[in-house]
Amino acid sequence: GRSLQIHYDVSADTGSFCGFVSELPQLDLTNYHYLSFWVKGLAGGEYFQVELNRENGESAKVTTWNYLPCGPSTDWQKVVIPLDAFWNLTERTEVKEFVIVFDYYHSFNNGSPLSSDLYFDNFLFGSFFPGYLKVDPFEDGINSNGTSGNNGNFSETGTEDNYTSETECATNTVDECACWLHLNYDNTQEDEFGGAFFILGGGSDGFTPTGRDLSTYDSLYLQARAVGLNTNPGNFKVELKNPTTTFSASISAIDTAWQSYSIPLEGGFMPDDLIPTNIGQFTIVFEANEQDEPAGAVLVDEIAFRSSGFSFPDLTQPQAPQLSAINGEAPGEENCVDLNSAATISISLDSLNQRLESVQLEYLLDGEWRVIGSVYSPFQPPIIDIPFTTDALPENELIDFRSFTENYNGSRQYGEIFQLRVRNTVELQLDISTATPATCAGETVSFSADLNVQGDNQVYQWFLNGSSVGSNAAEYMAPSSLTDGSQISCVATVEGLCLTNNPVQSNLISITVHPIPSIEFTPIEPFCELTDPFVPTLAQPEGGTYSGTGIIDGMFYPAEAGPGIHTLLYTYTDPETGCTGTGTGTIEATPAIQMDIGITASQLEACPGDTIVFSAQATGAVSDAHYQWVINGDFAGTNAPEYQLTNAQNETQVSCILSSDEECTTNNRAQSNVITLLVHPIPSISIVPATEVCAADPPFALSVATPPGGTYIGPGIVDSSTFTPLDAGVGSHMITYEYSDPETGCSNTAQAQIEVLEDVVVSLAVEPSSVQICRGDMLTFSATASGQGQEPLYSWQVNAMDIGADGTSFSPDSLNDGDIVNCVLTSSEQCAIENPVIAEPSLVTVHELPEIHLSPPEQVCTGDDPFVLSIATPLGGTYIGPGIVDSSTFTPLDAGVGTHLVTYEYTNPETRCSNTAQTQIEVLEDIVVSLVIEPPSAQTCRGDTLTFSAIASGQGQEPQYSWQVNGMDTGADEMSFSPYPLHDGDTVSCVLTSSEQCAAENPIVAEPAVVTVHELPEVQLSLPDSVALNTSAFPLGGIPSGGTYSGPGIEMDSLFNPEQAGTGTHHFIYTFTDFITGCTVSASDSTEVYLITNYIPTLSEEWGIVVFPNPANNLFQLLIKGPGQEIELVISNSYGQKLFQEIVAWPGNALNKQLNCQGWPEGLYYLQAIDEEKQMITRIVVQH
Incomplete structure (x- = not known):
């Protein structure tokens, strides 16, 4: 196999760095959880970092020493880095670069080679979740943690010497790469607490916490021990912080031997609502009065987030692979592959281990195992194919191969060694032949095979239409079941030789098989047994012969065969192929x-x-x-x-x-x-309907139908012939007469209708709309009747005299007290009972209206209190109108300004008769007095003067003003007021007395104005005593920042350019306005610009320090003047973190020292010179 070799050299200067960049196609690594690779060094102990960069500019680095203590060795080692360690990546999408970084600073501080070679192999992103994330294992000498954030110490009182930390490593032990954090604490000062902080992620500057989701982890793990019995703190506190909350837990029972602690993220911290989705900082805290010893030391190691269900370290072994097939075939004693071709090795696994990362194939050449094929997760067990090519393999040699499985942690299991041989160049050939290339269906055909190479043993396999047939022989007899177009082939294998084209495929022979003629019968309809003889025509193709019962000389005789179903045999020979076919059919002769x-x-x-x-x-x-x-x-x-x-x-x-x-x-x-x-005929019936009857008529016998002797059926019929009107009910009823002839039994029916009329009861009632009325009221009488018929007649009477009114209601024009009203009803119903009917008479009572006297009140104002009206008689009535409540109370404010009409309504309690009268009430407008102080609240700076103004309405022609400060009268009586001096928190108010006669709320007090007096901001401008003329422009550094500068050589608002200003002493003014309070203060300072001619500044004071050049790129020259004792030099950044600390001494009373700031970021730093009695602070500017 091959690997990546990187040569690096960072020894040129302290700022040297270099690296290897691999462009990625904007990968989405959301579902991947670790980065792994194999590495070895030429010298060993090389220091490097790996970096991932996103398309949006996000970048995150991880030092490999956290996951490979002391760096790579000279042997291959696997590195597994959780992707969560790349903390500064907010998402793992659009990852565009993978970078390997080497630099002087890290290599030098860890004692690593500044120039060496590294070898890398198998870079991959894996989907298995490793279950841990190292916050800091303290494996290197750099003051940053495993998430790239910075570490440091802190103190509540600012006394940083109370809490110090440094990384220690083991010496004179088996594992000299074991390192840990040594923490010293001193809580003897009252209310003191402090410790060490670990910024997670750190952003671009290392000190900006980056909140991350830790929901996949369930515990915080660390190791700790005390340095000694007398310095054992017994306990300390650990904290996890997000932007709003600090969650804490206690580490207790600390011993002088190493102990492991695991704190659940859920339930292990207080407050107990920790949701680990935005954690950005981890802190170790020592608190006064909490530790067993007020001062001491503790060792801490292996700080990590972990998930349950995992072992640490994970040493899980994969399952060993089993060889299953070579190029799809089971392995044999000697296995062959083709030269310069693709091949596949198949291995089997019983089950899938989620930790399994790859399955690989390697071969042995020149005493070294070399990887030739690899397959990576995900897998589909039980069979896994490993493809490879044979290009690099030697020809005609037995080569040892083996496969192995590899878990993500680097553990491997090897399969058994097997051998492969690359085939030689002799090509095996096979020909087959037959003497019968064409035949009829059902006949057999023989074939023979001929090989061009004969070996120790030949194996033949015959194929019919692609399916294996026959035995292991050079001859093959094809079965009689051959079909037209059947294809015969053979595959032969010559054992004992790795031949090309072995096994070999023969030529293909296609056999022509003529079909047996197909006989088709066309059924004919059954025929009578007496049918004449005929020639059968039920078989095709024509030209064959029939035989069977009833066939004589090719004709069928039904009389000879007799009735029934007869079977005939038809025989036909194809004149072209010579193949003969037969078939049978049936005919049927039916009996008469x-x-x-x-x-x-x-x-x-x-x-x-x-x-x-x-x-x-x-x-x-x-x-x-x-x-x-x-x-x-x-x-x-x-x-x-x-x-x-x-x-x-x-x-x-x-x-x-x-x-x-x-x-x-x-x-x-x-x-x-x-x-x-x-x-028989039906009997004839005649029927005559009866006359109308009433419901109250008695029952009677029906005799309306002939002939007699039949039966009546219908409503009200009893005993077959008696009709009862009351039982039948009111209405028209159908009566049926049914008669049967006693001689023939034939029946007939006839129908007629009987009408039963209803009796009507007549009634009448008169109801007046009221029994008593007042003079002028209308009174209506209503007649309610029943049984009146369709055309009733109503006759109304007053005092027994008809007045000609006819209808169901009667409203006389005028009635007098004591009149009597009555009504007579005559029904139009024919059967009405008690007709006509007279209603009960009604007596009328008429009351006179009460007399009202009304007088108006005086004019009122809107601000007057509500009052009870008493302007009308008789008393006891009700007032109605604007502003009137409770029927008698008048409220001017509710009525509003203007003239209002008031109605008085009175009802006689005895007669209930009512009358009304009206008058007018005039409501005059009230004057509303208002007073506002402008401004309502005031802010000023110490020493400024404020003026307040009174803004009033409704004050009249001669108002009176009275100003107050903090509730005390000042004697001022004007519309404006300028008190002096004022203090922060003072209140200014004013009292106004209006001259208006109807003024409301008089006098009125204004809402006091609250005065805020801001203190002036503290502004400082501290410049270097001197700078060189060729110094680049640098920030003037006024505090607080954000102000404006005036003076020579100023550019870009806040930079000083010595060359533009020229040599000499220059004065500057820094003006700062507090953007919150608006108060402005200025500060001034001066600096000397000198021309460099081997310049060394002089110190006129007995005690002092000068830095030159300042600003500088990397090297500063310090000139220190003092009495000659030791002086401590400390350099801190703007965050207060110490970057340099050294105790120096010098002969005589002056020291000239060079300070190297190589690798420091650009910015402002503070240099402190401290002796037993004094200290001096000056600023230095690093500018690259």
Whole structure:
């Protein structure tokens, strides 16, 4: 097999880096979970990182030392990296690049070769989920973790020396690559806590937490031990953080021996609602008064997220493969493959291990196993085919092969070794022949085979139409079942030789098989036994001969054969092929049939309308018999053995004729017997309907029909002849008379109607609309009647005098108290009872209307309180109109400004008669007084003056203003007010007294205005004491950022260009406006621009530090002046993280030291010089 060789060299300078880039087709790795490859180094211990880049610009790196401690060795090793380790990829789609990165910084700090060769093989992305993600195994000396985020220490009080950490590695042990994190803590300071942080992902700068979904993991794992008994903390806290919540858990019972801890992500952290979908930071925390020892040290290792159901490390072995087939055939003692061709090895697996990554085939050449074919997941067991080509294999040699299975973790299982030989160039040939290429169906044909090469043993396999037939012999007898176009071939194998074209396929012989002539019989209809002799024509093709019963000289004699079914044999020879065929057919001679018929009737005597059924009994009739019924000599009915006759006349004669289409019959159209019928007449009935009767009439005997002696049937009939009107009920009733002739038994019926009339009861009631009315009211009387008929007559009376009104209602124009109203009804019904009828009279009471006196009140205002109206008599009535509630209370505010009409309604409590009267009430408008202070709230900066204005309405011509500060009168009486000084939180208010007579809410107090007094921002501008003239433009660094600069040499708003400003001392002003408060403050500073002529700045002070050039690319020169004792130098970035720390000493009272910042990002850094009594801070700028 082949592998990728990469030579790298990063020794040129401290910023050197290089790599290998592989373009990817924007892969979607969503359903893949790890990256794996095999690697070995030329020297061993090489340091490199792997990087994945997305189309959208996202990039993520992983150092391989986290998953291959101390880097590759000089032997092949497999590296498996979970794709979750590429933390900074928010999604695993559109992955466009795979990169291998080498750089000086990492290689140098880990003691790795700066120049070497690495060999790689089998890069792949796997779909199996490995179940773990290393946060930090501390396998390298770089201050970043397994997710590419930065690590560091933190302190609540800012005293970083209280918490320090460094990576330690084992020495003088079997595993010198074992490393861990050594954490020192000091909680002796009150309220102190701190520890180590691990930024997950880190974004582009390493310090930006990147929230990730950890829902596929269920625990946090780590190892820990105390350094010593007297420094054992006993416990510490671990935290997982997302942007809003910190989740914590305790690591307890720490011992001086290594212990493993596994904390469930669900239920193991507080608060217990941890949802691991946006975790961006892991922290180890020591807290004052929580540890057993106030100061101490602990070792931590192998921090990881894990899933249950996995073993760590995963050493699961795959199933060993079993050889199943070679090029689709079972392996034999010697197995051959063709030269320069494609081949397939098939292996079998009993079951599929989800960890299985590949199945591979390798061969042994020059003492080295070389991979020649590979198949990768997914698989479809139990048979897996491994394709390969034979191009690189030597010819005519036995070669050792073996297959192996490989799990994702690199564990392998090998199958048994088997051998293959590449075929030689001799081509095997095989010819077959036959002496009978054409034959008739049913005959056998022999074949022989001839090989051009004879070996130790020849194996023949014959094929008929592609199917294996015959035995292992050079001769083959084809069966008599051959069909036309049958193809014969043979495959021969010469054992003991790896020949080309072995086994060999013969030529193909196609046999012509003539068919036996097919005899087809056309059936003929059965014929009578008396039919004349005839020549049979029921067989095809013509030209053959018949034989059998009744055949004489080629003719069939029915009389000779007799009635029945006879079988004939037909023989025919094809004149072209000479093949003979035979067939049999049948003919039928039917016997002659004697026909006869007789009929019967269901009755011989009948009444008119009776239905008589006649039945025919036929003898000797065939299935196609025809029945013709005859009535009085005329044909009737249908072709059926049964006939029904209705309404027959007296002496009607019935017979039937039987016929058949069958020729082989005698007495065809047989005549039946004749039946003569006796039909009696029906009796005649006459009936006369009775006259109308009433429902109340008594029962009476009916005698309306003749002849007598019959039976009456119908409503109200009892005892067959008595009619009872009351039982029949009101209405028209149909009466049926039924009579039967006692001599013939024939019956007849007749019908008539009897009308029963209803008795009518007449009633009348008069109802007035009211029993009492007031003067002027209308009163209506309504008549309610029953039994009045279609044209009733109503006659209304007042005081017993008819007034000519006729109708069901009566409304007199005027009535007086004590009048009597009545009505008389005459019904139009013929049978009315008590007709006419007089209603009960009605007495009328008429009351007079009450008299009302009304006087208006004084004018009122909208602001007046509601008051009770008392302007009308008699008392006790109801007021109606705008602003009136509870029938008597007037509310000016509800009525509104204007003149309003008020109605007084009074009802006499005794007579219930009502009367109304009206008057007017005028409501005057109230004046609304308002007061607003402008501005309603005020913000100002310390030392500024504010002016407040009073904005009023409804104040009148002579208003009075009174200003207050914090509720105290100030004596000011104007529309504007400018108090001074004001303090943060002061309230300013004003009281207004209106001069309007009807002013409402007078006086009025304005809503106080709250004053916010902002403190001025603290602004600093600190520049280097001196810069070189040729220094590139650098940021001036005013604090806070976002302000504006004035001075010489300023470009792009915030950069200082020394060359543009020129040599000399230059002054700058930095003006900053707080965008929240709007307050503005300025700060100033100066710097000296010098021309480089072996320039070394001088220090006039006894204690000081100068950095030059500043800014610089990589190298800074430090000039330090002091009393000569040791001084600690510390360099931190803008985040406060220490990047450099060193204690230096020098002879005399000055030190000139060079500082190398190679590899540091561009930006602003802080240099501290600290001795026992003083410290000085200056800024340096790294600019590439």
